[in-house]
Amino acid sequence: GQQVMQIPQYQHVQEGEDFTTYCNSSTTLSNIQWYKQRPGGHPVFLIQLVKSGEVKKQKRLTFQFGEAKKNSSLHITATQTTDVGTYFCVNNQGGKLIFGQGTELSVKP
Amino acid sequence: DGGITQSPKYLFRKEGQNVTLSCEQNLNHDAMYWYRQDPGQGLRLIYYSQIVNDFQKGDIAEGYSVSREKKESFPLTVTSAQKNPTAFYLCASSITGEETQYFGPGTRLLVL
Numbered sequence: 001g002q003q004v005m006q007i008p009q010y011q012h013v014q015e016g017e018d019f020t021t022y023c024n025s026s027t028t029l030s031n032i033q034w035y036k037q038r039p040g041g042h043p044v045f046l047i048q049l050v051k052s053g054e055v056k057k058q059k060r061l062t063f064q065f066g067e068a069k070k071n072s073s074l075h076i077t078a079t080q081t082t083d084v085g086t087y088f089c090v091n092n093q094g095g096k097l098i099f100g101q102g103t104e105l106s107v108k109p
Numbered sequence: 110d111g112g113i114t115q116s117p118k119y120l121f122r123k124e125g126q127n128v129t130l131s132c133e134q135n136l137n138h139d140a141m142y143w144y145r146q147d148p149g150q151g152l153r154l155i156y157y158s159q160i161v162n163d164f165q166k167g168d169i170a171e172g173y174s175v176s177r178e179k180k181e182s183f184p185l186t187v188t189s190a191q192k193n194p195t196a197f198y199l200c201a202s203s204i205t206g207e208e209t210q211y212f213g214p215g216t217r218l219l220v221l
Contacts, residue, residue: 009149033209042199042212043152088151095140095159095203096167097210099151 004029004091006100014108019076021103023089032065032072033090037102043088079107112136113213115200120218122187122194130185130216132200139205141183145169146197146215155198158183159205187218195220 006023013019023032031050035043047056049065049072056063062075072089086102113134122128132141140159144152154167158177172191177183183202187194197217201210 006151042215044212045209048209095142095157095205095210096154097142097144097152099153101149101151104149 004089004098004100006089006103008103009101010104010106012106012108013079015081016078019079019083019105021074021087021089021105023072023074023100025070025091028069029072029091030069031092033092033097034063034072034074035088035090036085037088038085041085048092076105079105081107081109083107113200113202113211115198115213115216117216118214120216122218122220124220125189127186127188128218130187130198130200130218132183132185132213133181134183134200134202134211134213135181136202136211137180138202138211139180140203141177142201142203142210143167143173143175143183143185144199144201146199152199155185194218 004025033048034046037043047063052069053067054065060077064073084107086104088102089100091098116131142157143155145155146152153169155173156164156167156175158164161177161180164175164177174186197215199215200213203210
């Protein structure tokens with residue numbers, strides 16, 4: 001089945017540094033969603049991208065969907081300790097969510 | 110408050126025992142889902158239901174069973190046939206046709 005590959009698996013940053021996680025697929029995706037899961041918590045929906053080349057921003061978070069709709073990225077500017085958690089890219093296939101492996105972000109104060 | 114509840118938060122299973130995880134939602138969502146998460150990994154779909162009295166297998170349905178007798182409830186039974194049941198189980202719901210799924214707080218299942 002269709003898979004979504006996500007890198008890196010872990011990222012440790014100093015507070016104030018930027019962070020980026022990347023998501024790739026070998027096939028064209030109809031959509032990409034991003035979820036955040038805090039340690040010990042459950043995934044929380046952040047955003048959905050559906051258009052080629054789409055860019056959306058939420059405060060310090062910038063989400064991009066590639067022109068070929070095969071890759072996506074999440075960039076966080078000036079990380080804060082509240083950004084700690086695992087970020088998942090997800091492809092929604094008619095209600096069936098296909099999760100990437102996730103990128104675990106730790107932020108050192 | 111509207112939302113999804115799962116109980117219990119922690120569950121211990123003995124070898125050869127069936128256990129049932131509860132998932133309830135008062136969001137009036139038609140669709141409900143069960144996922145399994147193993148340490149350091151993403152979620153994998155076990156079962157999903159788009160409407161009452163109907164459900165479909167996900168990617169890892171073996172060793173699990175579900176029922177959908179009421180719109181609000183979608184319990185998951187982990188049977189003795191599931192040889193590696195230790196995991197974090199997450200229930201989710203969505204409005205049929207909508208793209209966003211809302212997750213419950215999860216149940217951690219441990220085998221004794």
